[in-house]
Amino acid sequence: MEDRPLEYDYSVTRLFMMNTIFVGIVGMLVGVILAWQMAYPELNTFLGEGLAEYTNFSRLRVLHTDSVIYGFVLSAVWASWYYIGQRVLKVSMAESRTLMILGKLHFWIYFAASAIIVVSLLMGITTSKEYAEFEWPLDLGITIIWLLWGAGIAGLIAIRREKTLYISIWYFIATFLAVAMLHLFNNLEIPTYFGSGGIGAWYHSVSMYAGTNDALVQWWFGHNAVAFVLTTPIIAMIYYFLPKESGQAIYSYKLSLLAFWGLMFVYLWAGGHHLLYSTVPDWVQTMGSVFSVILILPSWGSAINMLLTMKGEWQQVAASPLIKFMIMGSTFYMFSTLEGPIQAIKSVNAIAHFTDWIIGHVHDGALGWVGFMVVAAIYHMAPRLFNREIYSKSLMAAQFWIQTLGIVLYFTSMWIAGITQGMMWRAHDEFGNLAYSFIDTVEVLHPYFTIRAVGGTLYLIGFIMFAYNIYKTTSAREVEASELQNASPMGA
């Protein structure tokens, strides 16, 4: 046997990391195209009338949401899991052949399924359930991918050297369990071809729920997809990357534990806020509102814990663009977890529902919190994966400011657009006739849609700078292991 010192194995991390950057560019580019289409509808046929079927808003919208959520974010979550998991459990994937095989199968099956999903969505094959548009064969594939990840988590935990599971591991486990449950129950469906004895396409299916029940299950799923794809694994990431990069112990480990259980207790009940003033029972709506407001506490518990971790070390925020990304991400997390509960209050929701304010809320969370944390995670991991310094610190700083400006333009324009829409839809004259028709609101909103498209474009430009910086990092100056202890080495 070779007598080499044991090392962490980052081969699976590397695959997921590359996929994150690639899908990130695609998903955000589609988002930017959609934003410009909203401002200038003639862009729906930007590749000509013949291809209009594939370039119109309704066909591309689902490609944007699914590729960003399940392509970009999940790849980053898995890159982080295969990195953080080994390190905090103090065990290498290389110690188990089975784990290596599971990890690689996890990536390649996921990669193949993603390609099929892109094609099927472009062809317009969907179940029409928001964020769960995949037809039953793909749902089965997703289940296999998810179980492969679960087996990898269980296997790594089983052979660990560190007895206690670090807080990030708890958040990853929560992500695995909750999404497994959400995916299975929301996607219970009957393949119509087999159910009807040969009618329709073989891949088509209908949901096992109908009407109000379908809406309830759908938004229990939809809101918790935000919770367990866009929140808990990102908290797992910041609880590792911020302390490690800054060299500071978490401000309060106890607070991290109680914020975890608080979040688990509260989040699963908040989905009803998507169905206010609809046909679901009134108590479900009230419960959704109340739990959404309570959700501020555990969310801010984690976010404040992160900000206080920098106590006495704020010069690092000024000095390191990498830490800037994480502190700004944590701040956006606080901001969107305050904004969400405000929108979930019934009287506010009466104005906010169906307006662009919701889109603004989603994007200050997705761009500011999730996007920035993914960028920070990859900037931290890249030098350790390639044993090289980050190519350019100044490029990273420029990216930070361009993307921050992009986010600010995005959410401020959507706030104004959303509240304007909400007020115009409600306005009526003394006899109760509506004061405005729908097209009146569209005309008023045009400038804000343009500002939003500019904001999105800035964010995409920043992301391309990021991709370039990481690409150049693979051939930057080599560094010693001692330089990789805490703050990541960066070239000028």
Added chain:
Amino acid sequence: MSIAELQAYGYVVALVFLTVALYAYIYHLYTKRKDSDGHDYEEYSNMALKDDITDTPVSEKPKKK
């Protein structure tokens, strides 16, 4: 008693139980400060800071025979 009433009572009972459990856990964390292995909870932050494969684990897993 109808099924809806049963659900409502069950809901209230579960809510009270989980709230008490959560607050009891917080009380436990801040008064005991240490877990059953005698480790101060705050020591566990070191799992992220000292995470080289050669670093000593904060609480080592007993080896199997």
